Amino acid sequence: MEPLGTATILLAMCVSFLLFFSTWRKRSGKGKLPPGPFAFPLIGNMLQLSRKNLPKHIEELSGTYGPIFTIYLGSEPVVVLSGYEILKETLINLGEEFSGRGSMPIFKKNTTQPGIIFSNGEQWKQLRRFALATLRNFGMGKKSIEKRIQEESHFLMERLRNTHGQPFDPTLFITHAVSNIICSIVFGNRFDYEDKKFVTLMSLIKKHNNYSQKIKTLLYNFLPTLMDYIPGPHHELYRNSQMFRQFVLERVNMHKESLDPNSPQDFIDAFLIKINEEQKNGHSNFHMGSLLQSSVELFFAGTGTTSTTLVFGLLILLKYPEIEEKVHEEINRVIGQSRSPCMADRSQMPYTNAVVHEIQRFIAIVPLGVPRAVTTDVHLKQYVIPKGTTIFPRLKSVLYDRTEFPNPEQFNPGHFLDENGAFKKSDFFMPFSTGKRICVGESLARMEIFLLLTALLQNFTLKPVLDPKDIDLMPVTSFITIAPKSYQLCVLPRERD
Template sequence: MFSEDITLLLTAALSCLILYISLKHFLRKGNLPPGPTPLPILGNVLQLGKGDLVKSLLKLSEKYGEVFTIYLGSRPVIVVTGYKAVREVYVDRGDDFLARGDVSAFDIHYKNYGIAFTSNINRWRELRRFSLSTMRDFGMGKRNTEDQIQEEAQCLVTELRKTKESLVEPRHYLSKAACNVIFSIMFGHRQDYEDAELLNVIFWMYTAVAIISSGWGQLYQMFPSVMQFIPGRHQKIFEYLKNLLQFVEERAKMNKKALDVNNPQSYVDAFLIKMEKENTNPKSEFHFTNLVNSTLQIFLAGVETTSTTLNYCLLLLMKHPDVLAKLHKEIDKVIGWDRSPKIHDRNQMPFTDAVIHETQRFVDLLPLGAPRKTTKDITYRGYSIPKNTNVFPMLSSVLKDPSCFPYPYDFNPQNFLDENGELKKNEAFIPLAAGKRNCLGESLARMELFIILVTILQNFNLKPFIPLEDLDITPDVSGLTNVPKLYKMSFIPR
């Protein structure tokens, strides 16, 4: 009898707790935008729990409009779709949405430090100002950034020639090249392509991002306090991010031992010098924790952005041999065979530039956008949104907006060419977000994409291992990022 009473009491208490939490969130909802009715605790998991968060959200926008509310567990998230609405969030009312939104898998490690995943606006401003000026300088010293990218592109070509036309997964080679460019800027040197440390870093980065974007990662984003104790693939995220943080910490300590304050060679060197200058300021943002976290965040974003886009680009070019043939023709005409591509060549290569733009648009690398939070209580499009509410400005809905692009769902460089075959600018082309908190290394990414891609095509034809009609260009997973399926191909010397 006593045990039955205890069971009844516990059941009643649990029911009251669920009812309390449910009422709390429904009352808080107030005048939030409309959306599907959430379940207590579970939120909208039934509408979003099928492993394709992006497709689910786009489907919901058809019913609820450009701006709607979903619940990731018990957390309300405002989803914003379409070019005009997303531009409001990123640009027109950027200050209202300037804080970084929750990305649970990263937040548990970064703990609100570093430049990219902090919701502390003052911290972000200080670190961004420093990082922008510093990254413009490196490589300062003996070589500039373009020289480093050209050199790395030639190293990549050398490695691809060693494959002797055999079938290979291009991702491995592209990741090494992209990783070395960032290595040079952040740490002041590159790594050999077979270096075990380089290979580990690439594996940890790629696998962590892929899992975060998968169904396991999406479940963790919805229920972080529960999922961290449940076995599954998402547990590898924590292991790999921990490894990456330890790697950066060790590298930073090595740079500190070898530091010449009169001749800094990297981003880390410059940060260490800044730390020393501000060591008497207790409120300074220039301390070792921010150094490690900022370095990893820039490093991770820089490598994955460039390598994934290039990996997708080669797949798309094999799928569209007519586009590849035009690229080869323009490269041969403007650059020829005897010199490395330079960034100023881009001005004379509108078709190549349009293909790179179209690749970034079609790949849709960050479909959910860079998550934001409101910095204060605001009124937005007639709705009341409390401070610290998460917002997903869906870049996917912008890059495939039919009102902005004539061929929104197809890979077609004509989306960026005018009637004279010249590059046509499009304000809706925001593959890495826009506004004050846009991607720190966007200009570097554009330079890498052009020089590395053109260098590859200058030297090789691309041969798929299966018929063109069987090449699958749909993402392997689609969540925080779009990750292409692994594929094999041959690089045939021209």
């Protein structure tokens, strides 16, 4: 290593060390943080925590330290919350106090401007309120968006028919369909699957997912100052985000030219109109930066978790063909083959509805939740959590609660069925989180998962390329989310009435 490089890294370590003690001194005396594993200066719990499966390791620590404990990502403390009662007390009963967004270094590096997901305070409230109202205006949770999903479903079914029963990886097809639905809301139009711009977008999403799963990306959250000087996927993740932001900027400029203030066609149009309305407000939260970041966040959030849930769901059904067969029987009885599934069917399809819920419960796609932060000093049990402290609300601890879901490690649609076979709701079902930071697109995601999965099983029978008993459901983990391992399947057309 060159002397200058060595000196730079040593300087960075010294700065980080000083920052650690500065943070420690500020926090000491303000309150009593929950106990946790011993943390070293500068690196925190980096040496103790598993870099390959952080959510699983934190789950194990919960067994040792209980429902409330503290870990250190580098010099920053993170309070981990587990169990339904604790999450209800904090995210719901103390919703305002726990409504901040946690500051994770890797997020901060890739988020140059405020958006809906990573903003805080009044800025977050205004952007979230606007996003919810705008998404509802463009049909989220209504018949109009249901029609968009059904239309995209037809394109997806046609692509699946063209596989002609040959093995293929469903990830790209599913991601294309889900992405096009959010594209129609944010950008105003869907893309042809072969469109060069769309192909580029899908490539950026794939690279983003790959970079997010790398060890160095996780390490960035422990030692951001040091890792800034070390090459690796965390830098590629940043460049990837910048490329997508450039795509959004191009779409925004196109919208500026065609904008009709009296007739907004999509989210970008509505945001541009809001920017114009607030031009005289020198401190407005609606500007080009928040538009670009909010659009990026909506696209990634609206594409990633929903498509992953569907791809994982298909893998689960491949492993349990008897469950798929029961869904086929219910589809035949309620819908048949002559029309597309609709949301009105869901109330008449308790078993299919239970399968959809069990898929989301079982995979626990965001096991640690998206990081929160407390907006003020909070008294919780015998502890005091200082303002600004990052919070990990362990959603999986609720989705795998043994009193609510017996044998939670087993995939069982009966978790959401009563003794009469009717669908049974559960307060413990919170894959979209809960409280004031609950996912903005929850209702859209629920519609997409039900309609796309039902349409797929209406048209096709799934055929595994492996013996079902050999199918591995162990996920691949990143810092926040999980995904299934890459796999292939065949889809065989079902006979029509």
